[in-house]
Amino acid sequence: MPQILLPAMSPTMEEGTLAKWLVAVGDTVKPGDVIAEIETDKATMELEADDGGTVTALLVAAGSEGVKVGTPIIIIAGEDEAAAPEPVKKPSPGPSLEEGRGDSLPAPLPGREGSGEGASAASPATAPEAPTGPTRRQTVREALRDAMAEEMRTDAAVFVMGEEVAEYQGAYKVTQGLLEEFGGKRVIDTPITEYGFAGLGTGAAMGGLKPIVEFMTFNFAMQAIDHIINSAAKTLYMSGGQMRCPIVFRGPNGAASRVAAQHSQNYGPWYASVPGLIVIAPYSADDAKGLLKAAIRSPDPVVFLENELLYGQSFDVPEGDHVVPIGKARIVRAGSDVTLVSYSIGVGVALQAAETLAGMGINAEVIDLRTLRPMDTATVLASLKKTNRMVVVEEGWPACGIASEIMAVVMEKGFDDLDAPVLRVTNVDVPLPYAANLEKAALVKAEDVVTAARAVCYR
Amino acid sequence: MARSPARNSARKAASAPPLPNWPRPDEPERFVASRDQLLEMYRQMVLIRRFEERAGQLYGMGQIGGFCHLYIGQEAVVVGLQAELIKGDSIITGYRDHGHMLACGISSKAVMAELTGRAAGISGGKGGSMHMFSVEHGFFGGHGIVAAQVPLGAGLGFAHKYKNDGHIAVTYFGDGAANQGQVYESFNMAELWKLPVIFVIENNQYAMGTSVNRASSEDQLYRRGESFRVPGLQVDGMDVLAVRGAAKLAVEWVRGGNGPLLLEMKTYRYRGHSMSDPAKYRSRDEVQAMREKSDPIEGLKKLIFDEGHADEAALKAIDRDVRDEVAEAADFALEAPEPALSELHTDVLLGTY
Numbered sequence: 057m058p059q060i061l062l063p064a065m066s067p068t069m070e071e072g073t074l075a076k077w078l079v080a081v082g083d084t085v086k087p088g089d090v091i092a093e094i095e096t097d098k099a100t101m102e103l104e105a106d107d108g109g110t111v112t113a114l115l116v117a118a119g120s121e122g123v124k125v126g127t128p129i130i131i132i133a134g135e136d137e138a139a140a141p142e143p144v145k146k147p148s149p150g151p152s153l154e155e156g157r158g159d160s161l162p163a164p165l166p167g168r169e170g171s172g173e174g175a176s177a178a179s180p181a182t183a184p185e186a187p188t189g190p191t192r193r194q195t196v197r198e199a200l201r202d203a204m205a206e207e208m209r210t211d212a213a214v215f216v217m218g219e220e221v222a223e224y225q226g227a228y229k230v231t232q233g234l235l236e237e238f239g240g241k242r243v244i245d246t247p248i249t250e251y252g253f254a255g256l257g258t259g260a261a262m263g264g265l266k267p268i269v270e271f272m273t274f275n276f277a278m279q280a281i282d283h284i285i286n287s288a289a290k291t292l293y294m295s296g297g298q299m300r301c302p303i304v305f306r307g308p309n310g311a312a313s314r315v316a317a318q319h320s321q322n323y324g325p326w327y328a329s330v331p332g333l334i335v336i337a338p339y340s341a342d343d344a345k346g347l348l349k350a351a352i353r354s355p356d357p358v359v360f361l362e363n364e365l366l367y368g369q370s371f372d373v374p375e376g377d378h379v380v381p382i383g384k385a386r387i388v389r390a391g392s393d394v395t396l397v398s399y400s401i402g403v404g405v406a407l408q409a410a411e412t413l414a415g416m417g418i419n420a421e422v423i424d425l426r427t428l429r430p431m432d433t434a435t436v437l438a439s440l441k442k443t444n445r446m447v448v449v450e451e452g453w454p455a456c457g458i459a460s461e462i463m464a465v466v467m468e469k470g471f472d473d474l475d476a477p478v479l480r481v482t483n484v485d486v487p488l489p490y491a492a493n494l495e496k497a498a499l500v501k502a503e504d505v506v507t508a509a510r511a512v513c514y515r
Numbered sequence: 516m517a518r519s520p521a522r523n524s525a526r527k528a529a530s531a532p533p534l535p536n537w538p539r540p541d542e543p544e545r546f547v548a549s550r551d552q553l554l555e556m557y558r559q560m561v562l563i564r565r566f567e568e569r570a571g572q573l574y575g576m577g578q579i580g581g582f583c584h585l586y587i588g589q590e591a592v593v594v595g596l597q598a599e600l601i602k603g604d605s606i607i608t609g610y611r612d613h614g615h616m617l618a619c620g621i622s623s624k625a626v627m628a629e630l631t632g633r634a635a636g637i638s639g640g641k642g643g644s645m646h647m648f649s650v651e652h653g654f655f656g657g658h659g660i661v662a663a664q665v666p667l668g669a670g671l672g673f674a675h676k677y678k679n680d681g682h683i684a685v686t687y688f689g690d691g692a693a694n695q696g697q698v699y700e701s702f703n704m705a706e707l708w709k710l711p712v713i714f715v716i717e718n719n720q721y722a723m724g725t726s727v728n729r730a731s732s733e734d735q736l737y738r739r740g741e742s743f744r745v746p747g748l749q750v751d752g753m754d755v756l757a758v759r760g761a762a763k764l765a766v767e768w769v770r771g772g773n774g775p776l777l778l779e780m781k782t783y784r785y786r787g788h789s790m791s792d793p794a795k796y797r798s799r800d801e802v803q804a805m806r807e808k809s810d811p812i813e814g815l816k817k818l819i820f821d822e823g824h825a826d827e828a829a830l831k832a833i834d835r836d837v838r839d840e841v842a843e844a845a846d847f848a849l850e851a852p853e854p855a856l857s858e859l860h861t862d863v864l865l866g867t868y
C-alpha cells in the first residue's frame with residue numbers, strides 16, 4: 057500500500073491535525089513503526105505503518121490542521137511487491153438511504169375539553185435562561201472535568217473512581233488532568249469490575265465519603281445496577297432516615313456512533329422510574345457543569361447521564377461557581393405554537409426541528425428537562441398552557457420512556473390545555489443495529505419531529 | 516525445536532500448584548506436528564494477521580465503524596487451541612473475535628462483510644465487529660460486555676453435559692475480564708458440576724490502558740481457579756506449538772469428564788486496544804521488542820525452516836494465497852449491498868403475538 061490515507065482513529069473522528077512527522081523522505085520503515093502523530097479532539101495518537109518500505113513523499117506538512125479523514129498523507133514504497141497488499145477497490149455506493157422511519161405517525165385527534173387540574177403549583181420556568189455574567193466557550197467534556205475539579209478542590213471527601221479514569225485520563229478524556237492535580241488517593245483506576253466498585257463506592261458513601269463513580273459507559277452499569285438501585289437508592293428510606301448515600305454515578309449514556317446493540321442504550325427511563333434516586337441528563341456544557349456540581353453537593357444518590365456525541369460540542373459556560381438547581385427544566389427556545397420537550401442529545405434534535413419549523417411559520421418552544429427525576433412538570437405544563445400542543449423527543453425506545461411519562465402527566469394535569477394529542481418521536485422499537493443505513497433509520501431524527509409538530513398543529 | 520528446554524522446565528516450576536490436594540493434569544508438552552499440520556497452522560495465523568491488517572485499513576477509510584478490536588499478535592492462541600477441537604464443540608469469546616471466527620473456519624468474506632455492515636455479513640450487518648455468531652460453526656459470539664461470555668461458556672458446557680453428547684465448550688476472555696465477579700461464580704459452578712469447559716484467559720498483559728499488575732492482586736492468572744479447585748496451567752501463548760500441546764491435554768482432561776480447566780495464555784497485542792487508542796500506557800520499544808523476539812508467525816516460520824519441513828517458496832505460496840483471499844474478502848465486503856431497510860424490524864422476536 058504505497059499511499060497512506062489519514063485514518064479515522066475513533067468512531068467519531070472526521071478530521072485531525074498532523075502534529076508531527078516521525079519519518080522523513082528516504083527513511084526505511086518497518087511494519088509497526090510510528091510514522092506520525094495525529095491530534096484528534098480526544099487525544100494525540102500515533103499512526104503506525106502497516107507494511108514496511110521506503111518513504112518516498114510526505115504529502116501533508118507537519119502542523120496542518122483540519123486534515124480530513126481519507127486525505128493521502130504519505131507514500132511508502134513497498135520493499136517486496138509480493139508483500140504489498142492489493143490496493144483497496146473503491147466501495148460501491150450501496151443502496152440509497154431511505155429517509156425517515158417506516159411507521160407513520162397516527163393522525164391526531166381533534167382537541168377536546170376536559171376537567172384536568174392544570175399546571176402544578178411549583179413555579180415554572182417561563183422564559184429562556186441567559187447567563188448574566190462573563191462566560192467562556194467550553195466543550196461539554198471540559199465543563200464536566202471542571203465541575204469535578206472545582207468540587208474536589210473545595211471538598212476533601214470527594215473522590216473519583218472508575219475504569220481508566222486516572223492514568224489513561226478517562227476513556228473519553230472526561231477526567232483529563234485530575235490524577236495530576238489530585239493524586240492517586242482521590243483519582244482511582246479500578247479493575248473491570250463494575251458490580252464490585254459500584255458497591256464499594258456505595259459503601260464508601262455510607263461511610264461518609266462523596267464518591268463520583270464513572271462508568272465507562274452506562275451500558276456497563278447494568279452489571280452494577282443492583283447496587284445503584286437496591287443499595288444506594290433505598291438506604292435512606294429503609295434506615296428510617298438515618299443513613300445517607302451521597303454518591304454520583306456518571307458516564308456516557310445512549311447511542312454513540314455505530315457501536316451497535318450492546319453499547320447503545322438510553323437508561324434514562326430505567327433510573328427515572330426509581331424512587332430514591334436523582335436522575336440528571338444535561339444537553340449543554342453550562343448545564344453539564346452546573347448540574348454536576350449540584351449533583352456532587354447533593355446529599356442524595358445521583359445518576360448523571362452524559363452523552364458521548366455531546367462531549368465535543370461547545371457552549372458558553374458562566375465563569376465562577378456555576379451551580380444549576382436540580383429538578384428545574386430549561387426553556388432553550390421560546391415559542392408560541394407548539395412545545396417540543398426533550399433531554400440530553402434529543403434537545404439538539406428538537407432545536408434543529410424548531411429551526412425548520414420556523415421556516416414554515418411554526419414557532420416552536422423547546423424545553424430541556426435537564427433533570428429526569430424529580431421532573432419539572434410545572435414548566436412543561438406552563439408551556440403547554442401557552443402553546444396547547446406538544447411533541448416529546450427522546451433518543452431512546454418508545455415504550456415506557458420519558459416521553460410516555462410526559463404524556464401521562466399531560467393527560468392527568470394538562471388535558472384542558474390540549475388542542476391535539478401529544479405525540480412522541482423516538483428511536484425505532486428495536487435493538488440498535490450496526491449497519492450504517494439501519495442505524496440511521498433506527499435513531500430519532502429532526503425530520504420526524506417536524507412531521508409530528510406539523511401534525512399536532514394541523515399544518 | 517526453536518525454544519530451549521530450559522524455558523519448558525521454568526514454566527513447569529512456575530505453574531506448580533502450592534496445594535496439589537486435588538487431581539490435576541500433568542504439565543503439557545509442546546506439540547510435535549507433522550509438516551501438513553505446521554503449514555496449516557502457519558496459513559491460519561497468516562490469514563488472521565493479513566485479515567486484521569486489512570480490517571485496520573478499512574476502518575481508517577471509514578468503511579468500518581464503531582469499535583474494532585484487532586487480534587494481531589495473539590494469533591497463536593486461537594489457532595493452537597482450535598486445532599484440537601472437533602466439530603460439535605462450542606466456542607465463545609468477547610469482542611476481539613475476528614481471529615476466532617477465521618480459526619473456526621468461518622468464511623473471511625462473511626466476517627469482513629459484517630465489519631462493513633452489509634447484508635452478506637455473518638450477522639446480516641446487524642451485529643458488527645463485536646457481535647458476530649455462527650451456530651453452524653459452533654461459534655456462539657462475539658460479546659461486547661466484558662466477561663459476559665464466561666458464564667455463557669459455562670452454560671454451553673452445561674448443555675453438552677446435559678445432552679451427554681461428548682462435546683466440550685471453550686470460553687475465551689481477557690486478563691481484564693478475569694477481574695469480573697461472574698468469572699468466579701462460573702468457576703465455582705463449573706467445578707461443582709464438573710462441566711466440560713476450558714476457560715482460556717488470553718493474557719495480552721493489558722486491559723485497554725491498564726496493565727495486569729495494576730488491576731490484579733494475583734497477577735498469575737492461571738492460579739485464579741485454585742480456591743474453586745479448577746486446575747490452571749500457564750502457557751506461552753506466542754508459541755503455537757506450546758498452545759497446541761496444552762490444548763491437547765486440556766481437551767483430553769475436560770472431555771474425559773474431569774471437570775473444567777483453566778489455561779492462562781501469555782500473549783501480547785501489537786495494536787491499540789481498539790482503533791482509538793492513544794497508546795500512552797506502554798513504550799514503543801516494548802511493542803517492537805515483542806514483535807521482533809516473540810512473534811508467533813516468525814517463530815513458527817523459523818521452526819519450519821530449521822527443521823526442514825518446507826522452504827521459503829512453499830511459505831511464499833501460502834502468503835500469496837492468503838493475500839488473495841483477504842483481497843477478495845475486502846472487495847466483497849465493500850461491494851456487497853447494505854441490508855434492506857425492512858431488516859430493521861426483523862429478528863426481534865421469533866413468535867408472533
Ligand SMILES: Cc1ncc(C[n+]2csc(CCOP(=O)(O)OP(=O)(O)O)c2C)c(N)n1
Pocket residue numbers: 219248250272276279611659660661662688689690691692693717719721722723788
Ligand atoms: C462490563 C464492561 N465494562 C467495560 C467495558 C469496556 N471495555 C471494553 S474492552 C475493555 C478491556 C478488556 O480487557 P481484557 O479483558 O484484557 O481484553 P483485551 O481487550 O485485552 O482482549 C473494557 C474496559 C465493557 N465492554 N464491558
Ligand SMILES: [Mg+2]
Pocket residue numbers: 689690691717718719720721722723
Ligand atoms: Mg487484555
